[in-house]
Amino acid sequence: MTVRAVVLREAGVRPAVEEVVLAAPKRGELVVRIEAAGVCHSDYHYVTGELVAPLPLVLGHEGCGIVEQLGPEPDGRIAVGDRVALLWRPRCGRCAACLAGNPALCERGRVQASTGGLPDGTSRLSLPDGGELHHLMGVSCFAERVVVSENAVVPVPDGVPPEVAAISACAVVTGVGAVLNVVERAAGRGILIVGAGGVGLSSVMGARLVGANPLIVADVDDAKLELARELGATHIVNSSRDDLVGEVLRITGGEGVPWAIEAVGRQQTLETTLECLAAGGTMVALGLGSVDTRFTVPLNQLVQRQKRVVGALYGSSNPPLDLPRIFGLYLDGRLPLDRLIGDRMPLADVNLAYDALLSGAVGRGILVP
Numbered sequence: 001m002t003v004r005a006v007v008l009r010e011a012g013v014r015p016a017v018e019e020v021v022l023a024a025p026k027r028g029e030l031v032v033r034i035e036a037a038g039v040c041h042s043d044y045h046y047v048t049g050e051l052v053a054p055l056p057l058v059l060g061h062e063g064c065g066i067v068e069q070l071g072p073e074p075d076g077r078i079a080v081g082d083r084v085a086l087l088w089r090p091r092c093g094r095c096a097a098c099l100a101g102n103p104a105l106c107e108r109g110r111v112q113a114s115t116g117g118l119p120d121g122t123s124r125l126s127l128p129d130g131g132e133l134h135h136l137m138g139v140s141c142f143a144e145r146v147v148v149s150e151n152a153v154v155p156v157p158d159g160v161p162p163e164v165a166a167i168s169a170c171a172v173v174t175g176v177g178a179v180l181n182v183v184e185r186a187a188g189r190g191i192l193i194v195g196a197g198g199v200g201l202s203s204v205m206g207a208r209l210v211g212a213n214p215l216i217v218a219d220v221d222d223a224k225l226e227l228a229r230e231l232g233a234t235h236i237v238n239s240s241r242d243d244l245v246g247e248v249l250r251i252t253g254g255e256g257v258p259w260a261i262e263a264v265g266r267q268q269t270l271e272t273t274l275e276c277l278a279a280g281g282t283m284v285a286l287g288l289g290s291v292d293t294r295f296t297v298p299l300n301q302l303v304q305r306q307k308r309v310v311g312a313l314y315g316s317s318n319p320p321l322d323l324p325r326i327f328g329l330y331l332d333g334r335l336p337l338d339r340l341i342g343d344r345m346p347l348a349d350v351n352l353a354y355d356a357l358l359s360g361a362v363g364r365g366i367l368v369p
């Protein structure tokens, strides 16, 4: 079938809506009609070329939609008509990472990344002239319809709107997941969250949920910081005006914080965040930067102050297990995820959505195909 989709032809050239060809699902795959797709900064790194993937491709990796068709011999887990959130890492269930309960590192995810295909390494997308067209992270949901692996979907319960489900499958499970899966014994102890975009604000909600205190949030945008305060930050710091390290030390009586989450992915913020840690503290790096981003770790802070730096992909979550928990907390009113939703736009406005993202719009832009 033919579908309209946002195609990135080459890095550095803005994407555009095109008609593309979607092949029938193979065994273990599904056709999903997209209801909502989140505009996440990670995608934009592919537009600029800071991150690389096989091109041309269809953009979009935060999606939710309705299952329209099943591949041959379905196993009964998913039915036509189900609402599902799309995962950008499949859970094959067989590789060492999946067996160890860490499907964010599933080997099939690497196959998707290197081939631009679905978990089997082949594409269901092509251009109308027969030219090859790749998936992005096995999702490519800036499109009317997608073919995805049934190992890359999670059912969405009634009462969770599609745009909330879409962002839950990336920004939220990353930001909340980092707090629930990586941060330990946070209740009553300090945490610093650097970056108040979709991932950082999700971490704020997670930190509030587990009772972190003080809950300090830093960003360079006052409107985002105000939202962080409404979502539970006890202290906000505009790091373009104020010295973040000095403020964190002042708030914590000179000690620093035992936990910090860096949700930006830049050298300067990583280095500053590390300085805000108390002795024995841990910095969790969540933000994706360009492929050549590096940062410096002073050896004395690592050894003499016993600081730790850990990375967390997808919040080190197990999305098929963690997403239903997040949906449950949302339905229970304890994760106000609606507050993260920004403007809704049609696919054709994808570049306006990126402009809004780059100019610091508060709330996640949502494309509605």
Ligand SMILES: [Zn+2]
Pocket: 040, 041, 042, 061, 062, 170, 171
């Ligand atoms: Zn994302």
Ligand SMILES: [Zn+2]
Pocket: 090, 091, 092, 093, 094, 095, 096, 097, 098, 099, 103, 105, 106, 107, 108
């Ligand atoms: Zn696996």
